[in-house]
Each structure stands twice: as C-alpha cells, then as structure tokens.
Amino acid sequence: MRVRRMLTKTTNTTMTLLMLGVAATPALLGVSASPAVADSSPSASPSGDGGAPTEAGTSFRTATEIEQGQQATASGSTGDYLYWSFPADAGQRPTVKATVKLPDPSTRNAAETWQIDVYDGLRRRQACQYGAQTRTAARDAAFATLSCTLRTVRAWSDTWANDPLPGTYYIRLTATGLGSSDLGLPVSTEVKVDSKDIGGAAAVDGSLAKPLVPGIATSAEQSDSDSDSTTAALSSLEPDDGWASGWWSDRWVWTAIGGILAALAGIGGYALTRGSGRPSRMPPGA
Template sequence: MSITRVLSAALLALGLAAAPAAADSPSASPSGDDGAPTEAGTSFRTATEIEQGQQATASGSTGDYLYWSFPADAGQRPTVKATVKLPEASTRGGAETWQVDVYDGLRRRQACQYGTQTRTAAQDAASVDLSCTLRTVRGWSEPWANDPLPGTYYIRLTATGLGASELGLPVNAEVQVDSKDIGGAAAVDGSLAKPLVPGIATTAETSDSDAGSDATTATLSSIDPDDGWASGWWSDRWVWTAIGGVLAALAGIGGYALTRGSGRASRVSPGA
C-alpha cells in the first residue's frame, strides 16, 4: 500500500468522524419571543419557567424578589443577562444596588465565572444591566462538590440595601438566558441517573398498562432541553479520539515502511 493511498484513507476516516459532530451541533436559538413570559415568580416554588433564548419580562416593585427558572444540560455554559428599568430619578432617594443570583436544582447558589453580578446604579440612571456566566454544566460530579449539574436553574433578581422610602417603587425587568456549547472539552466519565429537576423522582409516568388511569405528576419544572436531557452524548471528544487513532496508525505504517526499506537496502550486495 503506497503512502498516498494511506493518506487518502486517513482523510476519508477523519471526514466520516467529523460528520456526526457537525450534524449534532446546536442550531441558533430563534430570535422571536412569541409566548415569552411577562411575569416573574416570588419564590423558588413559584418561579416562572423560561426557555433558553427567550426574553422574559416582568413588572415588580423595589424590594421584591423576582424568580425565573430555566433548564441547562451537560456541556452548556449558561449566561444570564438581566436589565432593570428603574423608577423616575425624582422618586428615588439615592443610588440603588441590584443583584442577580443563580441557583441549581438543589437550591445551591452557583458562582459566576465572569460577568457583573452586582451593580450600583446612580440616582439619575434609567436602567442597570447585570450578567452572570456560570461554569460549564458537568454530566457528573462528586457528591461533596458544588459543580453545576444538569437540571433546573433558578434566577433571583432583587435590589439590596434599600431605604424605607425606596421600597415599593415600580420597576420593569428583562431576563434572558443563552448558552454556549463547550463540547468535548467539558466531557466527564459519568452521568446522573436523573437531572436535578425538583420533584422528578416522584413523577408518575403513564405506561401502556395503565393508560386508562389518571396520571399525576409532582414535577415542579415542565421545561426540558429541546433534544431531551443528556442529549449531548456525542461531542468532539470522539472526533479527537479518532484523529489520535488515525495518526498513531499512520506513524506505525510510516515507521514500518522506513525500516523495511533500509533493511532491504542492507541485504543487497554491492555487486548485484
């Protein structure tokens, strides 16, 4: 087999390995906000569910806690962005500090990898922008760790350190969550039996045998990723594994060809 044919076969194998990765890459979220929520919850249990890519809006008052929830799957790095339109400057007694926090399905507060999670708006400011980019969601983690895991995530937006005269002033909030697919760089060997969705362990699923019975559910979140939980079983980690295997095979064939050629030359007599 010539070196040219070996290289052609290797390129064909790499093309076949990369094709599923390209097919499984997530498509861009739709820009339309049809059906986006226009209110927020006041606690974890009443958090308003939003899809990633939706821009949710809500009206509230300074001093309120505003809650939303969204799903995040393994391999995603969610970014939460919030904009608060503040009351008239003449009604405010001074600067206001706003903060956005993100909690996972176990209500563990998740640290922001980067972003402006807390910001103080001057008295004459018309709005304040906040953002929080979480660490990449892992498919599995040690029980004692605080790593982000697949499941429901909660957004809590509120103002802190308000005076009594500033409580109850009307505000409008906008919240949106977008994720970047990190891929094989964040892949781990392991997965959760169930995503961290509150109540999922007590969800009653209807089977063919009890199709006539009334199935009830205790799930507190009804929004799942578009392709289902743990949909990212394929990642570019498989592609790089295939590339490594092909390169190793090429190195072996090349080494064999070189040593075979030098050995044949040494066996040929000078007078032949």
C-alpha cells in the first residue's frame, strides 16, 4: 500500500510539472513576439520631403531612395532606364512590384516587353525566387505589371556565393526590344517594395562586419589638425533599429522551450523510476 501511495504521489507530481511547462509555453511565445515585431521591415513612413518619391534615377549612382512600404512614382520615356534603391536587412524576403502605364495604343507600333531587375550593394544581379520579372504587353494593353520576390536576405554567406546580404538593393526598370519608332514615348510608373519577415528559419551563424551599402566603408583620413573623419555613404536609408537588427529570432524561443520540456520529462521519469525501484521495508508476513 505504501508503494502504491508513493507511485500515485510521484505520478501526480510529474503531471503537475508537465502542465506547468505547457502553460509556460504561451508566455514564452508572447515574450518572443515583441522583438520579432520590432525587427520587422524598415518604416513605411513618408520620406523627409513630406511624401513618397515622384521621380527615378537614371543610373546606380543617381538611384532614387525609397523605403519599404512606400509607393514611388515616376514619369519617363520608353527606352529609359529607371532606378530606385531600398534597404533590406537579414531575415527579410523583399518583393518588388512595378506597374507601368503604357503609351496610348494609337502611338505604338508593336507590343512592348518590360523587365525589372534587382541588384545588391555590390551590383550583383539577384535572381527572383518567383514572380513575373518580364512582361510582354500587347499593342492595345494599357498597363504592364511586374513583380520579383527575392530570396531571403542572409546575415552572412560564403565569399563565392551570390546570396542576398544585408544592405542597399537597386531596382532597374526598362523596356527591351523596342523598335526605333517606339522609343521616347511617355510612360508613368509605380514601384513598391514590401518584405516578409522569415524569422529563425533563415538564421545563420555569422554576420557581416558592414552592410553592403555603397560607400559606407569609405572614409577620409584624419588630417594632422585632428579634424573629424567623414564617411562617403551613397545611401542614407537603413532599418529603424539599424543594420543587423535581426540578431533575435524565434530559434532562441523554441530552443528554450525544448530544453524546458526535456528537463520536465527527465524529472518526471526519474520520479517514476525512483519509487518503483526501492525495496519494500515491510517485515515478512506483515
């Protein structure tokens, strides 16, 4: 009878510990949700001039800066190269969408093919994971819609790889294969960049010393007069919490939860086996 009571007591203790562990899991998840939200994509608030950009650059060096979530507009001509730039941090999967309002059909002689390309801070062309990167619009079409979803930005990568890394990204929009009679026709464009936070699934063990922002590591040497050094950064936009803000990921949470559950299971197993393995102290014939 004493052994039976002991087994019943240890079983109840084990069940209580397991229930406490399960009850603690939502609380841990609630704690982890706050940093994940804080490390989301850069702010979509309007730029310093009071609104979204209304023009595009004509080269990498003159690319118009846009923040994620902003809808930038620009007017141009068929045959022009239109450039924008935006920041992307580790753990984000950017999606670039562009809409082109085509010239009046009566002024066009053939169909038009539009293409959107995305380059990183080293001007390496990044492959689209999915999306209509190239779109051919019929002669009577009024709009052409393109999209490009990049691979998830990694915090670190091998030097020989072409993985997306934190830093500035460039968008280039242009029409290809135009005849001479279709060059120079007026068009208007809309471009927007959004990101999905992938979280711990994309976390890697490593980080860059500096984000791939052109010019961020170029600084003037201090003169003998102890003047302050200057940094020649060609892009001024960055995530709200700074670069490499995605150091926190839900991998930390699930690792902690797994450790707690494993410890509780070990305690429960020990409590069960300890009671059943002890010899009875009752005298013979009792």
